[in-house]
Amino acid sequence: MFRALSCFLSCQCPDNSMTDYHDAPDVIREFLIYHETIQNHSRKTVDEYYLDLRNFFRYIKLEKKRVPRTTPLDEISIDDVDLDLVRSVTLSDVYAYMSYLSRDRVRNANSRTPSYGLAASARARKIATIRSFYKYLANKAHLIKENPMQNLDSPKLKKALPHYLTLDESIQLLESVSGENSQRDYCILMLFLNCGLRISELVGLNLTDVRGEQLRVQGKGNKERIVFLNAACQQALEDWLEVRKCSGAADQNALFISRKHTRITTAGVHYMIKKRLLEAGLDASQYSAHKLRHTAATLMLENGVDVRTLQEILGHENLNTTQIYTHVTNESLQTAARANPLGRMSRKKKRGAE
Numbered sequence: 001m002f003r004a005l006s007c008f009l010s011c012q013c014p015d016n017s018m019t020d021y022h023d024a025p026d027v028i029r030e031f032l033i034y035h036e037t038i039q040n041h042s043r044k045t046v047d048e049y050y051l052d053l054r055n056f057f058r059y060i061k062l063e064k065k066r067v068p069r070t071t072p073l074d075e076i077s078i079d080d081v082d083l084d085l086v087r088s089v090t091l092s093d094v095y096a097y098m099s100y101l102s103r104d105r106v107r108n109a110n111s112r113t114p115s116y117g118l119a120a121s122a123r124a125r126k127i128a129t130i131r132s133f134y135k136y137l138a139n140k141a142h143l144i145k146e147n148p149m150q151n152l153d154s155p156k157l158k159k160a161l162p163h164y165l166t167l168d169e170s171i172q173l174l175e176s177v178s179g180e181n182s183q184r185d186y187c188i189l190m191l192f193l194n195c196g197l198r199i200s201e202l203v204g205l206n207l208t209d210v211r212g213e214q215l216r217v218q219g220k221g222n223k224e225r226i227v228f229l230n231a232a233c234q235q236a237l238e239d240w241l242e243v244r245k246c247s248g249a250a251d252q253n254a255l256f257i258s259r260k261h262t263r264i265t266t267a268g269v270h271y272m273i274k275k276r277l278l279e280a281g282l283d284a285s286q287y288s289a290h291k292l293r294h295t296a297a298t299l300m301l302e303n304g305v306d307v308r309t310l311q312e313i314l315g316h317e318n319l320n321t322t323q324i325y326t327h328v329t330n331e332s333l334q335t336a337a338r339a340n341p342l343g344r345m346s347r348k349k350k351r352g353a354e
Contacts, residue, residue: 021050023079027086027143028053031136040222044200052129057081059097060089086137087144094130094152098123102155120155127154163286164295165193176280184256185272187240191215192289195227196296196314199266199289205255210237219315227313 021029032050035041058076061067064085067076101118131149138147165173170193177186191197201217209216213234215227229237240256247261254263269289277284293314300310311319 023077024050024054025079025081027081027083027137028057028078028133030141031133034136034140035132042220042222045221048125049129049132052126053133054078056097056126056130057085059100060085060093063093063096064088083143090148091152094127094149098127098155101126120157124154124157127152163291164298165282165287165292167299169280169282170295170299173276173280173282177276181259181272183236183240183243185276187236188256188269188272189276189292190233190236192292193296193299194230194233196293196300197227198293198315199269201315202289203256203264203266203269206253207241207255208253209255210241217315220317223315223317225312225315 021032024032028050031053032046035049036043036046055073057078058073061076061078061081062069062071062073066080066085101123102120103117105116105118131152134144134147134149137143138145174186174189174193177189188202191202195215197217198219201219204218205215213229215229215233217225217227219225244255244257247257249257250261251257251263256264258264258268266289273287273289273292274284277287297310297314300313301307305313307319
């Protein structure tokens with residue numbers, strides 16, 4: 001069934017992302033189709049699955065001597081990967097691959113001074129892809145009897161507190177917005193800081209997604225959610241829409257447009273945020289669109305929003321993802337310490353004590 005669907009997509013949908021997997025063997029292609037059509041994962045997610053599996057099986061072919069040892073990894077084709085090779089992979093092979101990624105894999109191939117070794121978070125994502133691939137083969141496609149990756153462990157990740165703007169810094173940023181595109185930029189920043197949108201969600205917004213006090217958001221995995229807009233966001237949107245009406249936008253659907261009157265891009269939003277941070281006198285190297293999402297989450301938690309509600313607002317599938325925001329500030333820790341009634345106790349000196 002999946003093979004027939006693969007052929008159909010290649011013939012009927014020339015712009016479909018499946019056509020880009022020119023060297024993907026059937027066993028991988030069918031996995032990708034399953035995630036795009038059945039699991040309804042975004043094309044970006046499916047593309048990442050493909051790249052992860054392509055790199056993994058390039059390494060496996062090299063280690064199992066399917067190609068000469070001197071062959072550069074990025075030049076190895078995977079179009080001949082078959083079930084025999086897939087079945088031959090063991091946990092030891094995957095851990096050896098993880099060792100290669102942590103020690104020898106180039107991080108930035110195009111950099112003049114490339115560094116080596118992928119971060120634990122990047123390796124964990126690749127582990128997740130491999131685990132998902134073998135789970136599919138065993139439980140969905142029934143191409144293997146047992147899942148050899150069932151006990152595959154992921155790298156332990158350091159739990160770092162997310163960077164975020166304070167309330168005063170957020171106000172400072174918003175109040176500094178002026179000049180060209182000020183209504184648009186102010187509205188974008190207001191939505192980031194109040195609604196905690198992802199940058200991909202923001203650039204994908206259409207005019208029809210604004211529905212009074214509600215905003216329809218297309219999240220990860222094409223999952224829709226409704227975000228309620230407070231008065232400040234509604235006013236910012238009204239001001240921007242007044243300007244947009246007279247802009248002669250080439251894209252009639254996009255909520256936010258660029259100077260060229262086309263849908264604003266993620267790169268354009270990143271550039272705008274850095275520019276506005278600098279104008280506000282804030283450290284542009286410390287913050288990004290995602291840090292503004294962190295800021296929104298932190299401000300909501302500090303002002304009484306419970307973590308379950310925050311999970312819905314942010315569009316997190318798992319509560320564990322949301323709980324990274326349940327950190328507290330140093331000021332909160334100091335307040336807690338002062339609140340203890342024993343903190344006001346002083347030791348009375350006893351008579352005769354030295």
